[in-house]
Amino acid sequence: MATRSKQKALDRQAKADNRPRATAKFVRISPFKVRIVLDIIKGKPVVEALAILENTPKAASEILYKLVNSAAANAENNQNLSRNDLVVAECYANDGPTLKRIMPRAQGRAFRINKRTSHITVILDSANA
Numbered sequence: 001m002a003t004r005s006k007q008k009a010l011d012r013q014a015k016a017d018n019r020p021r022a023t024a025k026f027v028r029i030s031p032f033k034v035r036i037v038l039d040i041i042k043g044k045p046v047v048e049a050l051a052i053l054e055n056t057p058k059a060a061s062e063i064l065y066k067l068v069n070s071a072a073a074n075a076e077n078n079q080n081l082s083r084n085d086l087v088v089a090e091c092y093a094n095d096g097p098t099l100k101r102i103m104p105r106a107q108g109r110a111f112r113i114n115k116r117t118s119h120i121t122v123i124l125d126s127a128n129a
Contacts, residue, residue: 019089020075021123022067026096030116034060034093038120046072046086046124063120064091071122081126089125093118 027034037060041049046068053065068088075081096117102110 017123018079019123019125020071020079020081020086021121022071022074023122024063024067024118024120027063027118027120028115029060029063029118031093031095031118032116033058034064034118034120037061037064038091038093041068041088042091044088045127046083046088049088064122067120067122068124071124075124085126085128086124087127088122090123091121093120095119 037053037056037058040056041052041064044052049068050065053061053068072083072086075086076083096119098117099115101113101115103113105111
């Protein structure tokens with residue numbers, strides 16, 4: 001029984017994606033707002049993506065700047081890749097848990113306010129691969 005689970009774990013490790021990545025979870029910004037900025041940097045070299053994020057006047061750009069920087073640092077430290085050779089291969093923002101709040105309205109009514117959160121992932125790849 002134990003050998004089968006060990007074999008499954010080894011198979012999972014062999015199939016695992018070894019590209020450098022960084023993830024930010026439970027970020028208090030709507031995934032819709034994040035995806036707007038993600039579409040701008042997808043497929044760009046890391047140096048160019050960081051320059052774009054630095055000059056983009058969106059709330060998500062500051063979070064994504066840190067995330068792309070972290071993914072590049074992971075690539076440099078863990079896999080000995082050069083920052084100049086890296087490209088933003090994939091990036092996506094999934095829904096996190098939604099915080100549900102109540103806004104009091106007239107005549108005893110209450111409207112719901114959904115404060116959405118995001119799980120953001122940035123995956124880099126080397127440009128010559």
